[in-house]
Amino acid sequence: MTEPLLHPDRLFPAEPSIRAIARNLYETVADLPIVxxxxxxDPSWFAENSAFTDAASLFLIPDHYVLRMLRSRGIPYDALAVPRKDGAPVADPRAAWQIFCANWSLFAGTPSELWINHALATEFGIDAPLSADTADATFDLIGARLxxxxxxPLAILDRANVEVIATTExxxxxxxxxxxxxANGLNQRIRTTYRPDDVTDPDAADFKANIEKLGAITGEDVSTWAGMIKAHANRRAHFRAHGATATDHGVPTALTADLAxxxxxxxxxxxxxxxxxxxxxxxxxxxxxxxMAGLSAEDGMVMQIHAGSRRATDPLLQAERGRNLGDDIPQRTDFVGGLSALLSRYGNAEHFRLIAFTLDESTYARELAPMAGYWPALMVGPPWWFHDSSNGIRRYLDAMHETAGFTNLAGFNDDTRALLSIPARHDVWRREVSGFLAKMVAEHKISQTTAHDQARWLCYDAAKTAYRIP
Amino acid sequence: MTEPLLHPDRLFPAEPSIRAIARNLYETVADLPIVxxxxxxDPSWFAENSAFTDAASLFLIPDHYVLRMLRSRGIPYDALAVPRKDGAPVADPRAAWQIFCANWSLFAGTPSELWINHALATEFGIDAPLSADTADATFDLIGARLxxxxxxPLAILDRANVEVIATTExxxxxxxxxxxxxANGLNQRIRTTYRPDDVTDPDAADFKANIEKLGAITGEDVSTWAGMIKAHANRRAHFRAHGATATDHGVPTALTADLAxxxxxxxxxxxxxxxxxxxxxxxxxxxxxxxMAGLSAEDGMVMQIHAGSRRATDPLLQAERGRNLGDDIPQRTDFVGGLSALLSRYGNAEHFRLIAFTLDESTYARELAPMAGYWPALMVGPPWWFHDSSNGIRRYLDAMHETAGFTNLAGFNDDTRALLSIPARHDVWRREVSGFLAKMVAEHKISQTTAHDQARWLCYDAAKTAYRIP
Amino acid sequence: MTEPLLHPDRLFPAEPSIRAIARNLYETVADLPIVxxxxxxDPSWFAENSAFTDAASLFLIPDHYVLRMLRSRGIPYDALAVPRKDGAPVADPRAAWQIFCANWSLFAGTPSELWINHALATEFGIDAPLSADTADATFDLIGARLxxxxxxPLAILDRANVEVIATTExxxxxxxxxxxxxANGLNQRIRTTYRPDDVTDPDAADFKANIEKLGAITGEDVSTWAGMIKAHANRRAHFRAHGATATDHGVPTALTADLAxxxxxxxxxxxxxxxxxxxxxxxxxxxxxxxMAGLSAEDGMVMQIHAGSRRATDPLLQAERGRNLGDDIPQRTDFVGGLSALLSRYGNAEHFRLIAFTLDESTYARELAPMAGYWPALMVGPPWWFHDSSNGIRRYLDAMHETAGFTNLAGFNDDTRALLSIPARHDVWRREVSGFLAKMVAEHKISQTTAHDQARWLCYDAAKTAYRIP
Known part of the structure; x- marks a missing residue:
């Protein structure tokens, strides 16, 4: 196999006239700073700037995309070195890496393959697919480089040309x-985000204790609704002081209410x-x-809603190891009915901005594009999670732009826990945007000039504008 | 930018062999009369044949596609000269046009851009994109030509080669x-359509008064169900005398019932x-x-159901200005369960024809194509509203034709309030149909002969046949 | 029209570089045995190996895809020789065939056209489209060949290179x-499948009598839940003795429960x-x-769930003729909520395998791909019924593979009642898989080697592996 891990034309449409335009567009956005x-x-990475330890701890154990695929073919999490709640021993990182490499073919054509190959090639100079034969060698090579x-971590940010990155707390x-x-002077570059699910979801673990802690921290009487909301206002200000420009809300449905x-x-x-x-x-x-929308209308923090994930669907996994390990599954989501109460109240509010994310692609053209194409407050977030992939991005742009326009799209989020996937994911987005716009140019839907403008918007300006990042 | 506003190959697939076939197909349908x-x-246009006044009144103020996109980016309707219920002053047409032109880039790649460019180029000889710089000049030029x-209006119909057009009352x-x-002898060309939502929807404004007026007009006792239905039969006959061949029903869901x-x-x-x-x-x-299906089975009027729009979602807009100004949003729609009662009763009725329209694309392949591919009475309407676009048409044809066949599709509707968008929209449909069939020919799914036949069907015959227009 | 009925490049993408790769891939899978x-x-075909009688009885009368399309355009089932419950006479086969041929253009671009053309060309040497003019001649020619x-039937299986085929009882x-x-030594090649809908669906005709018969056959006390389940275990063993490796369950929804x-x-x-x-x-x-999942976890039979068909939607058809004649329509289906109880209990069970089929394409990327990409027990079946078509397969692969990977897909099922459509349907799948993978190669998403491996997996190995066929 003479195909390199990273072909320079990867993801571009094959039709030569479109590909030529795509290449040109991509050249203009490939090296833009990453927003x-x-x-x-993990903010500790950037606070402490410590070294990563080994290949498995970097690429495998924290990556639920990878873990779930291996599990789906019968490989137990013990063998993949995923920690257990009961502290029972699991495989060591090298053994886990060997299993991962031996099963690399499971990832053929998946975004995980693309992202990991990107990091292997650009960061570690590896240019052959992972395999059982080279597992030890790659484990050693990566370990040595780390x-x-x-x-x-900060060097990785620099090399990836990350202008600004937000974590979520x-x-x-x-x-x-x-x-x-x-204190290190980096809080304009590395920002937090206010995600109060721990105190807004009564089904969260330790909810009552959390609310009480919220009262204690802020000095507000959180036993009254008004006091609880004041406590949020207080915390939001604290987060803003640490660079936050946005809040985020993870909810199983998009339902909102406006009660007495x-x-x-x-x-x-x-x-x-x-x-x-x-x-x-x-x-x-x-x-x-x-x-939260009301507070955003006052304090100007950009509100994000990530709706439609049914979390923790496997009781066995939850009992053995806990959350965010692959058993969260999308479900049908109703945005037009769900967001009605919130938008009726704040959808025209001058300082309010809401960015909505969906895992239900049927809502792209049916609900979110028409809604974002009407409400001044609403923008649509990029394709999320399972849909942050080559085909997923194509379906998103195809279904979204005609009704929402490009300017109601919030650019790209990588939304990742895996540091080295950040440049990889942005590169996929930039290539797909270039390919998509190139097809529009080739079909005489937009001019070359417009394509260049929109490529830059989608790959850089939109994210800064949407999130009010100076 | 040397790209003309209207490239002769616009919307055709870029792959050269497909494009060549598409061009050939398009040539055979491009100049067919518009049905x-x-x-x-507005029927007053054709009754009075008065001149339009200015560019904003023609292209901007009545076009909710355009208004909503501008509003979504924070431009208030006052500035766009949209009348208020309270009669407070709004911008004058020239000022509104200037804002519209200055924000023209918001429409990049949207159907609105395509439709308006079509009118600007073909009707007004304008061949540069709208912009702040040329706003006054285009306003003046269009005003002069108007x-x-x-x-x-009648001259525009002639120039567009409109063979027949139906309004909706x-x-x-x-x-x-x-x-x-x-009286002017034009009622075979310009027909009305019976849309009784004012007396079939208890949530309509002034419903009781409307029903009473229905009784007064028809002389029927509308306090009994049978009398009310007779009153409908009476009105339907009156509409048929004014050229109507069809009825239309706008409903939030597709639910039907067959009660005692x-x-x-x-x-x-x-x-x-x-x-x-x-x-x-x-x-x-x-x-x-x-x-209404029962009456159609008797009087032969073709029944249309437009289901799935959640109307008037913005209380502020409703309070300030009213309906049809951009805040209607599609919602999930159940056709298989919803239409069950109606089709169980009339789906095999010899003279009955129902044309169903959806805003929920997930129903194309899942429900409407299988249903139209079974029930003798049912055909599927073209992609509607937000989906009447280049990509929308592609998704529609892709999802629909394999199961419904081409012959269960009702051809094209422009469904517009904007007179000059009629030729533009039909041209988009004809180009997309040509491109779609060309790809099928290139992939050896259908022959050239079949492609020519189906292109003509989809662009002309289907509409006349489906709507029983002589 | 010089286009042959079966062009050697049919269904391959038109772009020359992709088509060249697709041709190469297809060559490697075109002649693989059919699984x-x-x-x-009908198992009687293979037990008795009797001749088919005529063209209409082979291609028209048993094919609900064909019947429904003709009915949808107003052709009554009487004229198509579909038997009536009341025994009243219907058209004779030749007359029905004439009507079918005269209306052949209704099938332009449909999978039925493709499948029937495949059989006409490869089995009967016919190379012109069916038409009224040649109806008698083709009827005679086919009759003579039959x-x-x-x-x-067994010779047809041989010629089609069918390695193994399962019926459903x-x-x-x-x-x-x-x-x-x-007894003929063919039960490794021709297998049954256990489909107990007659005794698992209380809405089935004669449910009580069926349950009693189940008790009588198995000697179990089916008035107790445990006894009824034992009776199933008994029947499953009996089916296994006749080659069954799988069970199948047709249900209107995907709901599962785990009750006390x-x-x-x-x-x-x-x-x-x-x-x-x-x-x-x-x-x-x-x-x-x-x-049934519990029994599968014990006895190793692969469980299939076909969910989401609303059966028998036309009361008139049901009264006149009965089931499986075209009035079954897909409906929205909830897999993530529906399968929750079953997967919570058996999703990690070592010997359990579930293959899920959907008619709701919106569940591909939203639910089934993420679920199959996590649960060890779950694989996804191929596109089913209305979606077993050129575009349907493309949408399926596009939406499925990035999240499920190719290895969680269960290969292809033809799922047909029409013997001669088996090679046709597998050929469509193999061509579409080749085209799909070729596009991935051309876009540098996978290597040629990987494409070859996955093509073979999807066209042969997956079906054997997924269904545990030795």
């Missing part, structure tokens, strides 16, 4: 790492007593989204 | 303009008293669809 | 034909008394799916 306004990298100074997070980052004061207080009372029915818990979350 | 069996043009005799409309049109007489009377009683619950109002609409 | 692990051919020894089927097949013993017994009691509400009948089916 990463939403993601899940010890180099230029593989510290829960409302009760002390932001110690971000305090260090700020007495109803809200009754929900809070029930939530603190632990007596809410599932329907009431849903109402609590729904009302909290509208409250 | 426009469903739309919302004063010409050959820019009167509510049940209580006196049809005065259509009476004038008839006593249940129907109870719904009517409640509707007249204003005591229906939302669920009962839905039942009323559902039963009325089945009643 | 047909799920379908509805009398030849090499048109007996209900739980109470005596398997007489399969006993003959076994007392609840299960109450459902069974109600089902036998005929007192279940529709909701309880749904719970019965839901629980039975989980029970």
């Amino acid at each position: 990463s306004p939403h993601g899940h990298t 010890a180099d100074a230029d593989f510290r 829960f409302a009760l997070d002390p932001l110690d790492h971000h305090a260090t980052i700020k 004061q007495a109803e809200k207080q009754a929900l809070l009372d029930g939530a603190l007593k632990g007596t809410l029915t599932p329907g009431e818990a849903e109402q609590f979350r729904a009302q909290m989204l509208t409250e | 426009s069996p469903h739309g919302h043009t 004063a010409d005799a050959d820019f009167r 509510f049940a209580l409309d006196p049809l005065d303009h259509h009476a004038t049109i008839k 007489q006593a249940e129907k009377q109870a719904l009517l009683d409640g509707a007249l008293k204003g005591t229906l619950t939302p669920g009962e109002a839905e039942q009323f609409r559902a039963q009325m669809l089945t009643e | 047909s692990p799920h379908g509805h051919t 009398a030849d020894a090499d048109f007996r 209900f739980a109470l089927d005596p398997l007489d034909h399969h006993a003959t097949i076994k 013993q007392a609840e299960k017994q109450a459902l069974l009691d109600g089902a036998l008394k005929g007192t279940l509400t529709p909701g309880e009948a749904e719970q019965f089916r839901a629980q039975m799916l989980t029970e």
Whole structure:
């Protein structure tokens, strides 16, 4: 096989006239700085700037995309070195890496293959597919390189030309790492994001204790609805002081509510007593989204809603190891009905901005594009999670742009926990955007000039504008 | 930018062998007469044949596609000269046009851009994109041309080679303009359509008064279900006398019902008293669809159902200005369950024809194509509203034709309120049909001969056949 | 028209570089043996090996795809020789064939056209489209050929290079034909499948009698839940003795349940008394799916769920002629919620395998691909029924492979009642797979080597592996 891991024309349409245009467009965006306004990298990396330890800990163990695919073909998480709640031993990183490499063919054509190949080639100079034969050699090579100074997290950010990156912290997070980052003068580049699911979702673990802690931290009386909202305002200001320009809300559905004061207080009372029915818990979350919109309209933080993931669907996995390990599955989501209460109240508010994300592609053309193409407050986030892939991006752009226009799209998020996938994911987006716009040029739908403008918007300006990043 | 506004190969696939076939197919349909069996043009235009006044009144103020996109980026409707309910002043047409032109780039790649460019180029000889720099000049140029005799509505119809066009009027409309049109001998060319939403939807404004007026006009006792249905039969005959071959029904869902007489009377009683619950109002609409099917089976009028738009979602817009200004959003729609009662009763009726339209593309391959591919009475309408676009048409044809066949498709509707968009929209359809069939020829799925036959069917014969237009 | 019925490049992408790769890939899979692990051919064909009688009985009368399309354009089933329940006369086969041929243009671009042309060309040497002019001649020619020894069912299997084929029988089927097949030493090649809908669906005709018969056949006390499940275990063993490696379950929704013993017994009691509400009948089916999963986890039979068809939607057709004649329509289906109970219990079970099929394409990328990409027990079946078409296969592969990977796909099923469509359908799949992988190679997403490996997997190995066929 003489095909390199990273072909220079990868992802571009094959038709020669389109490919030529795509190449030209891509050249103009390939080296733009990376703006990463939403993601899940670990702020301790940037605060402490410590070295990563080994290939498995970098590429395999924290990557739920990779873990789930291996599990789906019968490879147990013990063998992949995924820690257990009971502390029982699991495989060591080298053994896990060997299994991963031996099963590399499972990833043929997947985004994981593309992202990992990108990192292997650009960061480690590896130019052959992973395999059982080379597992030890690649484990050693990567391990050796990780010890180099230029593989510290901040060096990786520099090399990837990351202009700004946002992490995501829960409302009760002390932001110690971000305090260090700020002390190091990096808090305009490395920002936090306010994600208060720990205190807005009555089904969250330790919800009552969390609310009480919120009261303690902020000095507000969180037993009243108004006091609880003030406590949020307080935390939001604290997060802004650590660079946050946005909030984020992960919810199973897009339901919002706009209830009377007495109803809200009754929900809070029930939530603190632990007596809410599932329907009431849903109402609590729904009302909290509208409250967060109200605060955003006041303080200018950009609100993100990530709706439609059914979390933790495998009881066995939850019992053995816990969350974010691959058993979250998308579900059908109703944005037009769900967001009605919130948008009726704040959709025209001058300072309010909401960026909505979906895992239900049927909502692209049916709901989100028409809604973003009307409401001043609403933009649509990029394809999310399972849809942040070559075909996923194509389906997204195809379904979205005619009704939403390009200017109601919020550019790209990498939304990753894997540091080295950041440049890889942005590169995929830039290539797909170039290919998509090139096809439009070739079909005489837009001019070359417009294509260049929109490519830059989608690959750089949109993210800064949408997230109000200076 | 040397790209003309209207490239002769626009919308054709870029692959040279497909493009060559597409060009050939398009040549055979490009100049066919336009059949426009469903739309919302103003019958007063054709009755009075008066001149349009200015560019903004022609292209901007009545076009909710354009207004909504500008609003979505924060431009207020006051600045776009959209009239207010309270009569407070709004911008003058020239100022609104200037803002529209200055923000023209928002429309990059949208169907609005394509349609407006088509009109600018073919009707006004403008061959550069709108921009702030040329706003005054284009406003003046268009205004001057609109004063010409050959820019009167009937002249525009002639130039566009419109063989027949249908407008849409509510049940209580006196049809005065259509009476004038008839008196002028034009009622075979310019037809009305019976859209009785004003008297079939208990949630319509002034529903009770409307029903009473229906009784007064027809001399029927509309306090009984049977009398109300007779009144419809009467109005339908009146509409047929003004050229109508079809009825149209705009409903939030596709639900139909087939209730017992006593249940129907109870719904009517409640509707007249204003005591229906939302669920009962839905039942009323559902039963009325089945009643209308029954009348169609008798009088041969082709029934259209446009289902799945959640109307008037922005309370602020409704309070300030009212309906049809951009805040209608599609929602998930169930055709297989919804139409069950109606089709169980009339789906095999010899003279009955139903044309169904959806805004929920997930129903194309899942429900509508299989249903139209079985029921003798059912055909599928063209892609509607947000989906009447280059990509929308491609997705429609892709998802629909394998199961429905081409012959269960009802051809094209422009469904527009914008007179000059009629030739533009039909041209987009004809180009996309040509491109789609060309790809099938190139992949040896159909022969050239079949492609020519189907192109003509989809671009001309289907609309006349489906709508029973002589 | 000089285009042959079967162009050697049919279905391949038109872009020359992709087509060249597709041709090469196709050459490597075109002649692989056919593995047909799920379908509805008649086992009496293979037991008795009798001749088919005539063209209409072979191509028209048993093919609901063809019948429904003709009906949709107003051609009555009487004229198509579809038998009536009341025994009233219908058209003779030749007359039906004439009507079919005269309306052949209705099938332009449909999968039926492709499949039938394939059989006409490869089996009968016909190389012109069917038409009214040649109806008698083709009827005679086909009739004459069907009398030849090499048109007996087993000879057709040989010529099509069918390595293994599974039929589908209900739980109470005596398997007489399969006993003959076994006696003839063919039961490794021609296998049955256990489809117990007759005794798992309380809405099935004669449900109570069926359950009693199940008890009588197996000697189990089917009035208790445990006894009924034992009776299933017994029948499953009997089916395995006749070659079955799989079970199949046709259900309107994907709902599963995991109820307490007392609840299960109450459902069974109600089902036998005929007192279940529709909701309880749904719970019965839901629980039975989980029970079948439990038995599969024990006996290793591969479980198939075909969910989401709303059956028998036309009361007139049901009254006149009965089931499986074209009035089954897909409906929206919830897999993530529906399969939750079953997967929570058995999704990680070592010997359990579930293959899920959907008619709701919106579940491909949203639910089934993510679920199959996580659960060890779950694979996804190929595009089913209306989606087993050129475009349907493209949409399936596009939406599925990035998240599920190729290895969680179960290869191809022809799922047909029409013997001669088997090689045609597999050929379409192989061509589309080749085209799809060729595009990936041309876009440098996978290497040529990987494409070859995956083509073979998808066209041959996957079906054997997924269905545990030795």
